[in-house]
Amino acid sequence: MTNRPFKTGESREQASLLPPRVEDYVEPNNPVRAIESYVCALDLAKLGFRHADRGAEAMGQPPYDPGDLLKLYLYGYINQIRSSRRLEREASRNLELIWLLRNLRPGYRTIANFRKENWAALKAVNRGFVLLVRELGLVGGSVVAIDGSFFHGDASKTSIFTRKRLAEQIARLDLEIEAYGRSIEDNDAAEANEPKKDRADGPGAGSGGDAGDIGAKVSALMAKRSRAEADLARLEASGETQLSVTDPDARLLVKNGQAVAGYNVQSAVDDKHKLIVASEVVNASSDVGQLHAMAKAAKDALEAEALQALADEGYYSSLELKACEDDGITAYVPVPEGNGRLEKQGRFSLKEFSYDPAGNAYRCPAGELLRPMEGRWQNASGRTEIRYASSTKTCGACQLKARCLSPKASRRTIGRWEHEDVLERHRARMQGSRELMRRRSGIVEHPFGTIKCRAGYRHFLVRGFDKVRGEWSLMALCYNLTRVLNILGFEGFIAAVVKALTSRKRPFGAVMNVLQRTLEPFWAQIVPSLSVRLS
Structure with a gap:
């Protein structure tokens, strides 16, 4: 037997009678x-x-x-x-x-x-x-967790323009064009003051070459300004807030101080084995407005009679909660605390007022009633509200007036959504949902963590909603x-x-x-x- 220092492979030149399959x-x-x-x-x-x-x-x-x-x-x-x-x-x-x-x-x-x-x-x-x-x-088929995650698109941040950015670009170009215009005027004045030279002095005589270069630069700036004006006009005509010159559907998404040029991927994950049962690609930074669509898609995919949908605070929307309840979906979304503006001013907030459903009235901290006003009002978010107001005479004599009314107000007014009972049931539900909300992140973050960290898929290779949605489906x-x-x-x-x-x-x-x-x-x-x- 021949001694060999290492194991040897087969010769690349050796022919085999029966090659391996x-x-x-x-x-x-x-x-x-x-x-x-x-x-x-x-x-x-x-x-x-x-x-x-x-x-x-x-x-x-x-x-x-x-x-x-x-x-x-x-x-x-x-x-x-x-x-x-x-x-x-x-x-x-x-x-x-x-x-x-x-x-x-x-x-x-x-x-x-x-x-x-x-x-x-x-x-x-x-x-x-x-x-x-x-x-x-x-x-x-009974519990899903919903969340969104930003993915980079095939576009850079500099290729996405807002109206403000386009207006600033046009103003900056105007300044540069004006500066070059003054430079051309100065060159013309300098040439007029110089003694005339014989044309035979050569083609390089004078500063005509520099003036030609400046003219070319001005023409390029004018063309760039025209493109910026056209982009601004197209943006205003479309009603959009952003315009991407590379990927038409990519947007500049901002969350927690970080900006991403790309898409917001929404997913609904079943709690049993953390499988993605529904997903969609949008280009909005905020998750508000996505809860019902994702929960309904998951419910249809699972063919469930009833479904519990867990989401974080970013999905909270009274209209979305109402839509979920109408479709047999029980949503669990933490209630935002708000900015506490009234508390900071030392005034009573809405939670200090109790609602009496039997009498259809609110009771203030002083024990007085706020009764419904005639008509309906629509607030800034599109909700139809019933307004409840106190008596001007009662508020004027109240000892708690300074803690309740603003300096210019003569009575306290409270707006109540016409479907406020939906929010009351949701708030009652959230009182005992600590364990469910603790499970939420463990369910929905698993697929995103696997796709982004293990596979390394943090960006899309294609452009446009249709193609991006196709690639996300592959992922x-x-x-x-x-x-x-x-x-x-x-x-x-x-x-x-x-x-x-x-x-x-x-x-x-x-x-x-x-x-x-x-x-x-x-x-x-x-x-x-x-x-x-x-x-």
Whole structure:
């Protein structure tokens, strides 16, 4: 036996009589087989993928199967590979991808276009996976936590303009143009005072070259000013507050002093296994106005009769709470404390007044009644209110007048929302919700933490609402898929896919096709037993 200092590999030049199969390089329980089984079980044409319903009789160069490109993207997003150029390289050198795509090597443009063109189908796949996990009993269906997180868009902060910023830019350009205009006038005056020179002195004589440079700079500034004026006019005509010249839908989002040029991703997460059951991408900094839409989307996805929705203080809105209650959703949102303006002035706030539902009146700290006024009023937030007022004579003689009325007021007036009972029930609910609110952050922050910190996905690679929503659907789908694989295990996931296929009455051949392409190493053992169970 020859002694060797190290283990040696096989010669790259050695020919093999029986070369190893690509199948042998992918172990039987490799997660890539789960991707294969899941995509094979999808009805891609029904989901809306381009070319999915193309027949063999179609003319022209055949395109790539959308199923293969979907597998490529699922593998990439699960393994932190999102760039179309990187996916192109990995398809040529990554054995798992070579197995998954059967040695197909699509170009980066084909890969990128698939993500851009099939954004609606990607959203449909994500929704379909939520239905699958619901069928498998992996969601509780009674409690969801809702939150939002900022993601950077494919735009810089400097490419997003507000009306104020555009007005400041125009004023700054005016000053620069004026300064260059004075410079041209000074040059002209200097040339007029100099003694005339013979034209034969040469083309470089005088300062005409400098004047030409200044004129070119002024022309460039004028063009820039015209573009800024056009952007300002377009912004005012649209009624929007911001304008992005790179990504038309990206916005400058500000929270806690930090600004991000991008999007606000909203998600609703089920409490049982922290799976994302509903999500949406918006471009508003504030979460106010998102509670009902997200809770309703989660309720529809879970097909729940009743649902508890947990959210943080940023979602508090009386109109949203009313909408949730009308749709059978019990919302738990901390009540903001407010700025305490009246308390700082030493005056009684609204909480010092008690409402008497029987008499439809408020009782002040001095024991006097504030009775309803005629008519209805609409406040700044759009709520319709009933106003309650005290007696001017009573307030004038009250010993607590200084602590109740402003210096110019002669009586105290209180506004009560016409659906104030909704807020009263919500406040009563929140008294015993400490444990629920403690659970909220542990539920909803898990997916965002995993996607942002483990996967490193803090930004989008595409532009525009449609494409961004398609890419987010890929992120959410890959998070859920990885989570379900960790919960069920490989064989459990494959069994779940087969069960879903049979429950939806898919043909027996389709079920066999999924098993054959994913569990080939165990084919001889699985087919007989499965045939007996399905016959």
